[in-house]
Amino acid sequence: MLQIYNTLTRQKEIFKPIHPGKISMYVCGITVYDYCHIGHARTSIAFDVIARFLRSQGWDLNFVHNITDIDDKIIRRANELGEKFDALTKRFIDAMHEDERALGILPPSIEPRATEFIGPIIEIVETLIQKGHAYAAKNGDVYYRVTSFDGYGNLSNKNIDELLAGARIEVDEIKEDARDFVLWKAAKPGEPSWPSPWGEGRPGWHIECSAMAKKCCGDQLDIHGGGADLQFPHHENEIAQSEAANGHSYVNYWMHVAPLRVDGEKMSKSLGNFFTIRDVLEKYHPEVVRFFLITSHYRSPINYSEDSLVEARAGLERFYAALREYVAVPAAELSAISGSQYYAAFVDAMNDDFNTRVALATMYDLVRELNSCEAGSEKATQLASELKALGSILGIFRFDPTEFLQSGAGDQISADEVNALVAERIQAKKDKNYARADEIRKQLTANKIVIEDAKDGTTQWRRE
């Protein structure tokens, strides 16, 4: 039985779909004005794992992951670089897709872009004005009248009265109320714009998600997710827009992924302490990065550091070392392992608010039994195929084990050189020339190569 922690009620709830067997899940993607950082990767991987798991359990999932491709920051960045805004966003969307592929993130069912939904955005704004929830200001902007919506603040647990006169709210004579937020922004000369009943302009930040969610999922969603920092104001404002316009509730389960930290502080663009995904992939194997990001629960903060990546690699090596003997074994069909204690424990863990850490623990239990079995035995083969099946639900084990184990950032010595030395050492061992064999191993160790001799006289190696 699937349980999900709902930000709205601040507790775990038994999941009940709107339509039996179906799930609509809308996840806020990024605003594309720069390369993605690994905080983005954390959120994307969390929902990629969730989507893979839900599908594996037979849910008919409509997974929508949007792109916000028009926004003040995009315009500013394009101006700085002397580039057209849509050329800029295309560049970073392409880069994002590249990063996602590298990390094994599957494409969502739909990847809508804000600029493709200008019509629906205008429709919602018009409805909000008709219903008295929004007003056109004299400068051509349209604002949401926050005090007109009763539930405002419920998601982020804020008292609407206490939002007044906050330090970061700008005094603005255009708005009726300082708390009102913009739905439609009048264009300044030279800015990208679309025609609207209020003149040339562009959507405000939050309205695009209300529009895309409605068009891609319908008026009501099962799950809406995103980074924890989107809870307020972004998701709060989405609720206000969608519920006021549609006249009924918007989302049943709100899910928020905790921030990724660097040195104990949140990594974010505003703090400038961020690493892009490409920075990180230059130093670490993509699957190590992915594995690191699923070793803690999605609602727990996770600290990014050299040490944690090194540790993640060591943990992942244990799996790959076990799978090395079973390259030819295909991943089991889930129906074939339905009776397995490991699969049952894995599913229990994932059904409990997607507890990847506990799911991994069951996989380690499985590996221990696999390693205890006689290599190549029927039981071992079966366990290996089961392990691969569980791994694919988490999106890991995408690489050839030997290739993974022999990969490394600082390749001081080529694979060919290693293979030559290994061959020489095997001969030396046959000749009982252990002095030479040990000398070769010492040389390899100095190059961060670890030698593993098998019983049958063969030798495998991996990079440290």
Next chain:
RNA sequence: GGCGCGAUAGCAAAGCGGUUAUGCUCUGGAUUGCAAAUCCAGCUAGUCCGGUUCGACUCCGGAUCGCGCCUCCA
């Protein structure tokens, strides 16, 4: 100031009102020409102070410390 989250062993990180989490590291053993890998065994836990309970790492209250949000953020 308001709202919320957290504190677990050398490190990382989970569940659980009583019974081995798990991974990495470390120690001993098996195995190995010696190693590595693997297996077996073991070592270090629950910030502090109260309360509830037969029993608390787990529930409640308080303190301390850390973190997030409070109109750029995933």
